[in-house]
Amino acid sequence: METLITGLHHVTTIAGDAQRNVDFYTEILGLRLVKKTINFDxxxxxxxxxxxxxxxxxTIMTFFPYGRLPRGRKGTGQLTYTAFTIPTASLSFWVNRLAEFHIAVAGPYRRFNETYIRFEDFDGMGVELVADDTDLRKGWATPAISAENAIRGFHTVTLNEAKVDKTIELLTGAMxxxxxxxxxxxxRFKATANGGAGTYVDVQHSPNELRGAQGAxxxxxxxxxxxxxxxxxAIQEKLTEAGFQPTQVLDRNYFHSIxxxxPGGILFEVATNPPGFSVDEPVNSLGTTLxxxxxxxxxxxxxxAALPPIQVK
Structure with a gap:
């Protein structure tokens, strides 16, 4: 089968306060702020x-922080949980670390023979950490989070759908x-290229759930x-043949996008892997300037002048 989609590229979310967003993802979760730019639109x-x-x-989680924005509501027609991988031996470390910051943790749970915990960021964004020792990617270490405990990257995204047939047809067909x-x-679906962490898409059938509402x-x-x-x-052509209406290719500086x-209403993007985030600043100083x-x-x-000041602590 032709390999066009190789897995997940990034997930983009709406947030409230910018500094609280930076604090959560860099200080608490230990991810690296790799780019500080603006919403091109x-x-x-x-x-x-x-x-x-x-x-x-x-590995890339991205945010549009709109400031004093009301919270949205999780529901159908939304990506409701983004799951990252951690080593199995780090599960207790993360439960304890999240507790230190007074973040409520649900689980551990079991799903598809994997163990995971679930929580929300400061805006209510759904996050999961999945124990997966097969993921050999190297995480970003911080003074508080060692390389052995660091988050590796994406494992799965969960698409919450009132009806699943057409979404499944899209995933197994044009995608x-x-x-x-x-x-x-x-x-659960995997990209045909390889499978494993970072290639999984879960479609959750939730016919009795309210439709989601966009917000922080x-x-x-x-x-x-x-x-x-x-x-x-090639993907753009396949999508068009399948009856979808992908946009023209847009230049996002760090990748090209359609x-x-x-069918359930979730916005999908297909992004190129190159050129990457070092196209306009060296790797050792990523995310340090606007x-x-x-x-x-x-x-x-x-x-x-219009943007609020933010800093990585």
């Missing part, structure tokens, strides 16, 4: 990217995913990874 709002040392595809497990109304703590979109511009165009809505696309540079002073 709303330049008065940050776009903050967190991930491993280089912001590798499959070349394979169904690998089913349990309690949850269907809800996901804006999920991006799937593809190797290059040529494979992205967007479309899946980066703007060239067409916004003439407005830098005005943009910087």
């Amino acid at each position: 709303a330049p008065d709002v940050y776009h903050l990217y967190y991930g491993d040392e280089t912001g590798s595809p499959g 070349n995913h394979i169904l690998v497990a089913e349990e309690n109304g949850r269907f 703590g809800t996901v804006h979109h999920v991006a799937f990874a593809t190797d290059n511009d040529e494979s992205q165009i 967007y479309f809505r899946e 980066k703007l696309p060239e067409w916004y540079e003439p407005r830098r002073a005005k943009i910087e």
